Amino acid sequence: MRSAGFLGIGGQGIVFATTVLGGALYRLGYYVAQLQNYGASVRGGAVYGYVVFDEDEIVNPFIEELEVLVILHEQGRRRWENIVRKSKKIIYDKDLVKPVENGIPMSIAEEADKHGVYRALNMVALGIASRILGVKGIDEAVDEVLRSRKNYELNIKAYEIGLELAGRARI
Amino acid sequence: MRSAGFLGIGGQGIVFATTVLGGALYRLGYYVAQLQNYGASVRGGAVYGYVVFDEDEIVNPFIEELEVLVILHEQGRRRWENIVRKSKKIIYDKDLVKPVENGIPMSIAEEADKHGVYRALNMVALGIASRILGVKGIDEAVDEVLRSRKNYELNIKAYEIGLELAGRARI
């Protein structure tokens, strides 16, 4: 069973990123389970979302360690410390999150801002996660999912920036 | 433990008769427990009320047989057949109630009507029960209780008619 997830705060679109990832994996024929934890999201608070996927039915989606975890905000990291501690490949925004042991620091928000896709920061994160997961056909599947949603242009651009960022970092 | 009770239908004042009896026994210093069973009484339906009393605390007021039972209406008799079957001294209105085995038939309502106390039929019944119980000082106690309530004149007159009826019948 494989997995990837995102940590951040309300307003960053964590749940949407998770849903797009889940939707893409679903299109690829995987068994997928997606979970998220948020409050009244328009109003801040830590948000956590992840998917697990497999070729077989998923016994248990409640897991303590993720294969890939992208952290976009300190609040998220703090609240889900135990997940962060146990997860394997961790990428975090070095400006918004305190250093994470064994994690890979990246300038995610800054890059997003630079490329004018700050509003789609979550898609940048998704691109990073996607690239690291390296599932066959995932980019096309994500594209398909995004096409069915609002702001396709912005989102796909951001996604591609994420792919590239992760590529550059050669994780 | 001694006991006495009344069976009738809504509107006959069964609960009031029971309460007066209970109140009188209370004034005499007994331990008294009173129970009644009725519906929305202004609108008919069987009504049952009784008191148990003793010089000691009452362990259990839920009893199946009464020492004295006055039955004023067939509906009451029918619904509480098992109580009627087991009770000891039973007086019933021979015009309003079907014959009761071992019971003593009396013209209670008719006599009440005759004496102009039909509205206080329940007090006639109380008088009967009282006389049969033969508790020392009960008449004075009943008088006292009735004085504190509305329609004293009518009620006490009816009560006395009851006493007399029971006396005449020499039960």
Add this chain to the structure above:
Amino acid sequence: MAEHFGLKYLRREVLPTAFCPGCYNGILMNALFQAFMELGIEDLKRFVFVSGIGCSSWIPSPFIKADSLHTLHGRAIPVATGVKLANPELNVIVIGGDGDLASIGGNHLLHAARRNMDLLVIMINNQVYGMTRGQAAPTTPHGMITPTTPYGNPERPMDVASIIAGTNANYVARWCISQYIPLKNSIKDALSRYSRGFRFLEVYAPCVTYVVRREGKTPGEKLKELMKKCVRIKTWREMSPEEREKHVATGVFKAEDKPGFIETYKKYIAQALGEK
């Protein structure tokens, strides 16, 4: 022997009703049945009566020979709403008490009226909680003594018909039980000329046991008194405040024929889903 016009709408086997002798609820029944008769309604197969808990809620259940739902205290209107929405072909009539519909059920009354839900609601304003032995209701006169207002009712009564008239309800009227003919005609109107949307009839009918007899009056005496006490809205408006206090304003507060909730709901759906 000639038969009372109401009997065919009643379940004879449960008569006489369980109401106290003289209870005015029975007069409303007459008016209702006469309205049915005059509208040529032969039986009540396509009618559903819904009531809550209280003396007035016993009118349909079990006495009226029709489908009836005797629901929880205060909840007749939501149940009726469910019935009507699930089968808009049925005529759904709610009958209940002032406590049931305006106290515990007040919110449902307000919102069904706001929605202009396709129901006819008849509320018996008997000024008290009859079934539970005469406690104060939201309609109890200021200062009146009841078991829960032993020092006099500190609250002011609710003018239910006026409040409902202030919503989107289509038809609102108040009649006194002593106004048999206009009451009957109003019921007819609410079932024929105004047959959609929310229709509300307040029937002023003091509880014979806990109001009338407590005043030392017989039901007949009180009825005659009511014939004077209840006046048409216009007359009432022309009275002095003190006079008003002593009278009850009756009549039709509102009579419109806007589409009810169901029509509007269906219209929006048809528009959106492209059905016509």
Add this chain to the structure above:
Amino acid sequence: MAEHFGLKYLRREVLPTAFCPGCYNGILMNALFQAFMELGIEDLKRFVFVSGIGCSSWIPSPFIKADSLHTLHGRAIPVATGVKLANPELNVIVIGGDGDLASIGGNHLLHAARRNMDLLVIMINNQVYGMTRGQAAPTTPHGMITPTTPYGNPERPMDVASIIAGTNANYVARWCISQYIPLKNSIKDALSRYSRGFRFLEVYAPCVTYVVRREGKTPGEKLKELMKKCVRIKTWREMSPEEREKHVATGVFKAEDKPGFIETYKKYIAQALGEK
């Protein structure tokens, strides 16, 4: 540095508030605090705020520095009633949403108003259920699309202030959030000139996230639009029906100073028990 006049009435440690950026709830807070300030109220020790569940219910809890009871959805008014009756010396203010006070809590609102209960109730009419993500409220405009009215709202909005004005309430006003000065003055009135009985303020303040932004507007743009849309009752009454639809009638609907519930209750008891 100069300090905002509101800060002394706030719990600084929990600021900024949890409201969305631009949420008009914060403007009401300013008006409220300015009213306190102008009335010379130094702190809120003798004030108790009671709220239900919803965004607007978060205004007092935890932000206002006073005793506050953040109660169940819809139940602020009964809790406030209990507080006030148990200690009539306290100033009890209810703040809540249109869903909270007029939908699930509608019955309590109606009956507290009928009783002329000694409370000040401020209802934020933001046209939706903000906290649960923008579903229709009883105040949602006819035809509006929300998550629970995907084909357009088939119901008509409730004119809450008018309905409450039709009860025994002492003071009823509606203001738009864009009418800062009259809103503030009205709050002052409801706390000073009219300090007893039931006082109700409806504050028209569309939800920035689920109404304003859905319309594609910024909170500032909408505020300026509201300054035109909200007119005084008199002006509104003079408008054509179509014009009325496009405007909101604001102003004081009612201003009386009758004894509230508590005075009346005490008077009756004193009379009966012979105390003076």
Add this chain to the structure above:
Amino acid sequence: MTERLFLSGNEAVVYGALDAGCRFYAGYPITPSSEIMHLMAKELPRVGGVFIQAEDELAAINMIIGASWAGLKSMTATSGPGFSLMQEGIGYAVMTETPLVIVDVMRAGPATGQATKSAQGDLMQARWGRHGDQYLVVIAPMTLQEAYDLVIEAFNIAEAYRVPVVFLMDEFIGHGREIVVRRDADKLVERRRPSDHEPPFGSKDPRIPPPMPRLGEGYYVLVTGSTHNEWGYRDVHGFETHYKLVTRLKEKIWGNIDKIFKYKVYGDPDARRTIVCFGSTCRPAIDAAKRVGGTKVLRLITLWPLDYGKLAEELSDAEKVVVPELNLGQLVYDVAQVYPRNKIRVVNKVGGGIPIYPSEIIKALEA
């Protein structure tokens, strides 16, 4: 002051409440509890208290919550349908640690059922009627004297532990009349006000209930039914805050079970036949035990929290256990926790206002 009175149970409860210091009542009429309301309406103003008739039971329960926070000992009374409507409010009182007494005069259900007929069908609801994990106290009187005595105890527990207490009566007790001695209460518990810097919603030892501020005295208290920390600040995200709060609320009651849980043994304490019962049903049970001998009656006063250890102990060498209830079997679930189901004999009866008679219990004892 000692007064020997002839009262109905509903009246006894009122005098008990007044003697316990109850000064606020809000309620809505319902058979068979209405007489409590009627007498409260009359008596409260005489002692400076306040009575209000609410528009419904939702309002009633929430009004007494407000009054309790404003500093008055507060109570309501109702019966099944009203009790069902009060559940959400009771849960709020548990969460906010609001002392209350809620009298439920049980009648035959479900739904409207038989409004004037006695029953004991709300036992499980009294414990579990609300959503979420919540723990309160349930007490049931057996005699009318106890309706008086134990309602005082109910107020004491409510105040001592800052918890709503459900006082579970039934129609027999509510409408029955019996001799009741009214006397000066031994000891009334008054709620503790916080001293400086004492948090109103937390304490180091979860078994120690936090002190309760009174509104209007400058505590700036934050009362909320949302998850909150010890100062009342909402935390709708954190695991720790929530878990700490709810376990404390449970521990506050269950951790004091030795003080709260009460029961009494009647009949032959060494007998191996045992009757387990609560409320008015205990009286025919005790009578039955007396009549046939060789029987112990285990009469539960506190129904929640229930000390299963004590129950197990008392039943440890029982050869037969009889559980009579005016319902279809609820207390029996407790007995079955500690005693083999197949050795329990039940006597269930409900409807028509007919009590369980000693003869029926004897039959079960001897079956």
Add this chain to the structure above:
Amino acid sequence: MTERLFLSGNEAVVYGALDAGCRFYAGYPITPSSEIMHLMAKELPRVGGVFIQAEDELAAINMIIGASWAGLKSMTATSGPGFSLMQEGIGYAVMTETPLVIVDVMRAGPATGQATKSAQGDLMQARWGRHGDQYLVVIAPMTLQEAYDLVIEAFNIAEAYRVPVVFLMDEFIGHGREIVVRRDADKLVERRRPSDHEPPFGSKDPRIPPPMPRLGEGYYVLVTGSTHNEWGYRDVHGFETHYKLVTRLKEKIWGNIDKIFKYKVYGDPDARRTIVCFGSTCRPAIDAAKRVGGTKVLRLITLWPLDYGKLAEELSDAEKVVVPELNLGQLVYDVAQVYPRNKIRVVNKVGGGIPIYPSEIIKALEA
């Protein structure tokens, strides 16, 4: 028709309900169940059904009762606070034998608690939340596929037994997303209409649910929440009528326990270590059992009625029993009915939306 979808549990429930024939929904928004309402608002009109947003949960539950009597399969969804408000209405549905499905998407309580955080704290309330003696059915899905499949089953049970069914989900299931296969239902149960002279509220064999008239078809049906005889006539006095009615209502459910009660065994069926669980918590439990081996998982699908005999049987040679729950301990009361309390290990956790992890269950298994 077979469709493989990626749905949230709330969405899966809606499609399950629609495929079961649900055509009426009334509800009031509440986190975390609101999406059920949103999707119903959209989908019902497309299949000729009716949706209405009620003014509160009291209205919602009573609206679906009315709609059910008018002939439509009806449903509502809510969460804890709303579920508490619905209790009286649910009791009425039990008493009047009204088929309904009530979805409770559980969140952390008590009171407002943590509205977006998962929990399993309403189990006991689902069973006992109402006054009087009343029995209904409670079912809990474990996966999102089951949210779809079992809600169909819930409708089937509701219709077959004329009973409200509580569908107990939790936030993890409601808001989680998973692959769900939507397919033609095997078998839909449709309520039976009475033939001539068949009473709508009685049957000789109490285990056979009476047929249900539809309003407006000339049955002249009398529906009442008061005690009534088999034709619906009120009898608020008689013992026999009441006792017969309530025991029949109980027997209608408990007497069919062999058909209604369902559970599944996972892991090693012969193992002597057993985990007993329900709902989403079963998934980490099954995972734990798989990881450590030698463990049986007893997963309850039906939570009420509960076949204690079967439970006892399954636990008869268990050496250790672990009961993990997202609450402070509710299912454990059932296990303790048939298994010694002191040999049960509990894993209780609630708050913050943190699930029980397999590691925690393993710890308990190995403790």
Add this chain to the structure above:
Amino acid sequence: MVRYKVFINKKLCKGCGICIEICPRNALRFNGINPETGYRNPEQAGECIGCRQCMWYCPDQAIVVVGER
């Protein structure tokens, strides 16, 4: 000319007296207690003008007024 007769259904009448008090012609009066129901029943005792007031206001559907030529 039409003559009116008033019929009382003794099974339904609860003896409330409304009909007697409401009749503009005082055409009705009580007639002793009905042993079956325990209620007093009215009977016609004077000329009836067929106004139907008694029928409308009898709460128990116990009165029928019939006109005969």
Add this chain to the structure above:
Amino acid sequence: MVRYKVFINKKLCKGCGICIEICPRNALRFNGINPETGYRNPEQAGECIGCRQCMWYCPDQAIVVVGER
């Protein structure tokens, strides 16, 4: 003459822009993202007439307008 200065509390400001849009003098404008809060904050950029609109309508108690002589 009085001169008015507008102070923005950057801890409280959520960058909603109301003040900027409401100011009759266009005296305010945005000033980049505040890294602490992630919100853009306004700053004074023109003449202020002290009308207090911005202060009243700022929902976050983030504005103070001070008049100086």
